[in-house]
Amino acid sequence: MSSSTSSSMILKLSCADQPGIVAAVASLFSLQGFNIRESSQFEDVHTSRFFMRTVLESVEGPKSIAAVKSAFAAVAQRYGMDWSLDDGTAKPKVLIAVSQWGHCLNHLLNSQKQGSLPVEIMGVVSNHETMTPLCEWYGVPFHYLPVTPATKAEQEAQILALVEQTGSELLILARYMQILSNDLCSQLNGRAINIHHSFLPGFKGAKPYHQAYERGVKLIGATAHYVTADLDEGPIIEQAVERVSHAQTPDKLVEIGRDIEAVVLGRAIRWHAERRVLLNGHKTVVFDS
Known part of the structure; x- marks a missing residue:
């Protein structure tokens, strides 16, 4: 079972392509005390849908995954995201x-x-x-x-x-x-x-x-x-x-x-x-x- 806290997390998301998504994600996690260690994005030009995977590393020690999810929920709702946030150290x-x-x-x-x-x-x-x-x-x-x-x-x-x-x-x-x-x-x-x-x-x-x-x-x-x-x-x-x-x-x-x-x-x-x-x-x- 993955821990309830972690210093490393992986965010996956998809939503309709629109301005400001990457900036909003980066800003939110910066305020939460994370560095972005890896990030990949893709826009499906045929469906105008945006996809993103980001590996986050806390500079403040382990953090509650539930608390970080709660903080991100407002950004996700604003952009209509399908998303998940998982412990980056967990082995499924x-x-x-x-x-x-x-x-x-x-x-x-x-x-x-x-x-x-x-x-x-x-x-x-x-x-x-x-x-x-x-x-x-x-x-x-x-x-x-x-x-x-x-x-x-x-x-x-x-x-x-x-x-x-x-x-x-x-x-x-x-x-x-x-x-x-x-x-x-x-x-x-x-x-x-x-x-x-x-x-x-x-x-x-x-x-x-x-x-x-x-x-x-x-x-x-x-x-x-x-x-x-x-x-x-x-x-x-x-x-x-x-x-x-x-x-x-x-x-x-x-x-x-x-x-x-x-x-x-x-x-x-x-x-x-x-x-x-x-x-x-x-x-x-x-x-x-």
Whole structure:
């Protein structure tokens, strides 16, 4: 759980573009005893919407996050902002769902252990027992929750209960080969990230590498996106591609794709954890540097 006080905070906001936003933010936090350590802005010229991420550092020691939020609320209301202010030192708690492919899960577990992924992994959920030894090796709780069409609602209720019990702010679908129900998607809106083993919007659904092979593609890729009720249609956070040739079989494409998937998912989770991702309708704004 993040502390109620902190010397470092991260502000994210979006609102209709209008004069004075940056000045108002800087002025308010200057009066609150903060230096701006990092700030990124973006204007979507097509929608006239403004986006901003700012890292704040107190020069007066730890401050109450609730008190700073209260002070900023007047500025936010004046400009009609959608905003959040979070403890900049906190590592978000996450729950990972996986089926029988462990490459993405292993990458996330190893990255957290090495300190390069700023999250706290609270557990792993799976509809198979395949990943039990891997989770035991990393010392991460493993929850075996088998699912059938008849038990899907009950199993998803167990997943949601684990999300809430562990205080996880994010459910990561790390090659979890089950389609979430519309109800669960709704309850986890903006709180679930999926890795799709294809360069969306092409080759949705099952066996995208085989689909790509049949079409003779020269590039394959992976896409990390927020989960919505529309299959593989959620706002995209990160993508990457690798060049391939006609000589490579579907199995070889799958092999190449595994490495891309792990890297892409890791980046997306890190950017989400560092509060670098802002929703922009069906798209995202990602301040990745």
